[in-house]
Amino acid sequence: MIYRIKQFHWAIQSVFQNTDCEIPNKYLSKSELSLFMKVTKSERNHSIRVCKAALEYIRDENILDIDKCIMCKCALLHDIGKSKARLNIFYKSIIIIINKITYGNFLKYTQSQRINNYYNHPQIGADLLKNINEDNIDIINCIRYHHDDNNAKDNIYLKILKRCDNLN
Numbered sequence: 001m002i003y004r005i006k007q008f009h010w011a012i013q014s015v016f017q018n019t020d021c022e023i024p025n026k027y028l029s030k031s032e033l034s035l036f037m038k039v040t041k042s043e044r045n046h047s048i049r050v051c052k053a054a055l056e057y058i059r060d061e062n063i064l065d066i067d068k069c070i071m072c073k074c075a076l077l078h079d080i081g082k083s084k085a086r087l088n089i090f091y092k093s094i095i096i097i098i099n100k101i102t103y104g105n106f107l108k109y110t111q112s113q114r115i116n117n118y119y120n121h122p123q124i125g126a127d128l129l130k131n132i133n134e135d136n137i138d139i140i141n142c143i144r145y146h147h148d149d150n151n152a153k154d155n156i157y158l159k160i161l162k163r164c165d166n167l168n
Helices: 002-015 022-027 030-036 041-060 068-077 080-084 089-101 113-119 121-131 137-145 156-167
Strands: none
Touching: 022 030, 022 041, 022 068, 030 068, 030 080, 030 121, 041 068, 041 156, 068 137, 068 156, 080 113, 080 121, 089 113, 113 121, 121 137, 137 156
8 A cells, every 4th residue: 555655646746747758768769759658747757767777676686688778668668558548646546446445346347448448558558569560579578468477487577677667
């Protein structure tokens, strides 16, 4: 619950901050940047924090056998599927709380396409990336599986992404 409060605070705070466009401009192609810019400002700021945390983790752990550009793309693009959900922070917070209280049963009964898109954003994001001719399977799989605990064991990019996403 404390984590959700932190997330809420970061989202509210991001309304008053400028989005740091230096990192996305450095690592994303024009078509990737276009997808990135379609998510809300708070989601963009979150993804930039995840990217910075991933780079810091790679440096601190002295991980040499990783392509930093791929890692940054994974971090920056992991939530692009949320562009199809566009929920404001208050609505999103209420939905998350109701879903938590109902032990996930809320999702079984909702007819809202935006809510369903929010909870299915990993697959939506992977499909969006495939549609712009992204051929790097590591990036697509990171986006698709970043909320799935069963697929992280063999993908170093996904392991780092999940760790940094959970911290931010």
